[in-house]
Amino acid sequence: MFRAEIRKEIGKIVPAGTIFSVGRPENPEHGDYSSNAALVVAKELKKNPREAAEELKNKLLSNPIAKWVEKIEIAGPGFLNFWIKKEVLFKALGSKPKFPKRKEKISLDYLDANPTGPIHIGHARSGFLGDALSNILEVAGHKVSREFYVNNAKVNTQIRSLGKTALGRGEEYKHAQLFSLLKKSIVKKKLSKAKHESEAGFYIAGLIHKENERFLKNKAKIKYNLFFEEESVYASGLLKNILEKLVKSGAAYEKDGAMWLRASKYGDSEDRVLVRSGGEPTYVAADIAYHWDRMVKRKFDLIINIFGADHYGYGPRLKAALAALGLDPKRIKIIGVQTARLVSGGKEVKMSKRKGEFITLEELLDNIGLDATRWFFLERSPDTHMDFDLDLAKERSKKNPVYYVQYAHARACSILRKRKAGKIVNLELLTQPEELALIKKILQLPEIVEDIARDYQVHRLPRYAYELAQVFTNFYEKHKVIDEKNPDLTKARLALVLATQKTIKTTLSLMGIAAPEKM
């Protein structure tokens, strides 16, 4: 919260449009916050950096922030380092965390497993990321619709192929989930009446999706507000409407009996087929309709799609299509998620979708547990190719960071069970470096949330959780909380422990991870 204020005040002084940073230096000698603003300004105005820093500092000291900044120091080539007054920190610790109050309407789409098979580990990263990001954006004040696009259109090639397999005429989707469905007599009966493969496929897809939906809700705890069915844009006539619009505006044209989108005109590498020569619309056509529904009908300010690596290249096509409809592509943010490899005993665990040898997310959860699984997927930046170490994730020990954080929480709870934190306390008694470090760490959470709401880098959160647990443990090792000889200090420390416990709990719950009171 202090950081946002510092940024705001500097922003008022420097020339408009100046890009500068306000960060939290790792080295405590560099203050609680640090900014490179003077260096940036000096470059633009061709000034001496130290002089520019001096000037900035003097102006800042006559601003409102002077009330809560203890001192501003100019260091190194011209950094401005800020220290916050202790009484201000105490006051902040004593009040509720101030999360940012952003007010956008966001439609966030994630996981989108095809209803042709079970949710597998390839979906996990996108699913957990989407779920956690939704939580974070909501805490940051946004209104978020959590959405899952179900690719179940009857004209969809994969749906037809699924129907083919279900009717015993195809090989593609022979997997355990399908076989167990085919054993049911109702399913057999229904399939025998199906006139066409696409009809059979649509029916089976509905069953598979229901199972997947139940699994996500009950076991993976990945929440949704809306399952948007691809088939619905056909049934409602929306797709037909959109295609007419595109033809009318000249963004679509006929060639070789098919309808093409002039995508190359809007930034895509080539034009794309919207309606096949057989008369069936393609995936992108239906997807445009889905996005129209989100952007125009339901009026979301921002559209976020989390795409897997295999889908990421599709982004420009989608954006081009929406640009052709006159929608601003800047309202769409696509987050790419790289593939995850499962590693055990130092070797990759191979899975082949084609042979039906995929590892389902359910198997992984049964093996590892939800908390550790979520932690491991959220811990890494989504754009790196990650290794998921099964052996490490399984380990319930200090090697496993998720338990370290949960343990710190349980420890705090244990202290609070012995002695309850009171309401009236004198926090000024907290003067030890470990205590101050802990207070500052606790106060950082809203800033982390703010950062993530801005750039969607969810992996900052597990890192923060770990750091917080570490700082708390340092404090715990060094200082005894309950001290009968010093009741006032005990009260102050109990208040600190309570604030820590609440902050760890909040952080973990944003990630969908439990915060046990005993371990």
Add this chain to the structure above:
RNA sequence: GCCCUCGUAGCUCAACUGGAUAGAGCGCCGGACUUCUAAUCCGGGGGUUACAGGUUCAAAUCCUGUCGAGGGUACCA
């Protein structure tokens, strides 16, 4: 071939988006339990940020090229 993402300690990953001495965890070595939870803590070693140039006060980060990994490149989704 072209496009996208990535390459950082032995391993898995960070680095506040161009900032100060590149940081954590694991593993390794050495130490600490009569204690509010030892699922813990303290100390140590470990780096030419794949490579070669360039841009500037400042580069792991930006630009060019090379090498390597993964993905995309359908009238599949």
